Amino acid sequence: MKESLLFTPASIGPLTLRNRTIRAAAFEGMCEGNSPTDLLYDYHRSVAAGGIGMTTLAYASVTRNGLSFPHQLWLRPEIVPGLRRITDAIHKEGAAASIQIGHCGNMSHRAICGCTPVSASSGFNIYSPTLVRGLRKSEIREIAEAFGTAVNLAREAGFDAVEVHAGHGYLISQFLSPYTNRRRDEYGGSLENRMRFMKMCMAEAMTAAKGDMAVLVKTNTRDGFKGGLEIDDCIEVARNLEQCGAHALVLSGGFVSKAPMYVMRGRMPIRSMTYYMKQLWLKAGVRMAGRLMIPDEPFREAYFYEDSLKFRQALKLPLVYVGGLVSREKIDMVLDNGFEFAAMARALINEPDFVNRMRDEGELRCGCDHTNYCIARMYSIEMACHRHVKDLPPCIKREIDKELTRR
Secondary structure: OOOOOOOOOEEEOOEEEOOOEEEOOOOOOOOHHHOOOHHHHHHHHHHHHOOOOEEEEEEEEOOHHHOOOOOOOEOOHHHHHHHHHHHHHHHHOOOEEEEEEEOOOOOOOHHHHOOOOEEOOOEEEOOOOEEEEEOOHHHHHHHHHHHHHHHHHHHHOOOOEEEEEOOOOOHHHHHHOOOOOOOOOOOOOOHHHHOHHHHHHHHHHHHHHOOOOEEEEEEEOOOOOOOOOOHHHHHHHHHHHHHOOOOEEEEEOOEOOOEHHHHHOEOOOHHHHHHOOOOHHHHHHHHHHHHHHOOOEOOOOOOOHHHHHHHHHHOOOOEEEEOOOOEHHHHHHHHHOOOOEEEEOHHHHHOOOHHHHHHHOOOOEOOOOOOOHHHHHHOOOOOOOHHHOOOOOHHHHHHHHHHHHHO
16 A cells, blocks of 8 residues: 655745645634734644644735735734744644735725725726726836735744735736736736736745745636636646746636635535625625525535646646645545645634544544535634534524535
8 A cells, every 4th residue: 555645744945844734825814903813823823733734824915905804914014923923833833834925906895905996907896896996007016016025024924935826816816817807018918918917926026035935826727717717828827937936836726706616616605604794785785696696616525636637747846736625535646646735724624633633543534514604704704614613593504404405
């Protein structure tokens, strides 16, 4: 029987992890006032204590106008001490610490980001909903430079790595995709032009990393809808990221303003999602149109695996597989087939100590049932698995039971 790679060390650029597991950068919703909280500290410390090789704080905006949520990190000097407290706790448990840096682009609202949301091109984003303004050239340069500043702040806060978010339909992805990039200057048109902003961000990040921090990039295997990037273009994007010096790629997919469940798969529990919303108009709108705006995408384990294999064949740098890993069998499968690391999100919301339980107790599968309650609530309050929430409202219990019965 082939020996498992799971609990062997491996490197990402200058960084060596104690095993092949990474806590994926899934939004925690634990940053009231755009700052780290005790909830964020407790969660990532628990994942580190649970045996993970590296845990990733998710979705830290590099600028204020890149914020999607009021309870999302905004990486700025005044929060560095709070972040240092978290990285110290992670390191004490023997894990490495990473932070995802990005800009939401059109996935925001004036009340949150302080201005009309910006993107590659002007338009209207029904998912916010809001008018969107296309970025001026001077602003493009400023945002790219903010990625370098963010890397320097991450180093000061004690992080070992950063993950540049270039997927899922956020700002870098909005420049890459022909669906959102209709510019007629050097940032639009051909794929080469549409990659220009991404390369500018990467140049700033790699320069700031100075060879002592690992730089990962989350990138799409495909956008997941007709008119978006398909796999051949996404492989070309990945090749360019490799040429930019990225130490590893995290392979994902989907587009939050067009194919949101392609990212996460399964069915969005609309009742749970709207229960926690504060704006009555938004609650009513999502109740009425949620199924049309957020269509189901069937869940299966390792749902990005087949597409990701094509990237493995095309690239030489380390690759992180993410997407639907809830069992030891599938984790070993991706590691045995050329992926250096296995990343998990929902599995570690359900069981923060899943890695240790695989090692010490021979656990073969975590308890995540993919009802997606954790995703539904994170847009309004902190993420949590329904199995860990006391006194769930009856309407949410009924929705979860109905989903489990439907299967």
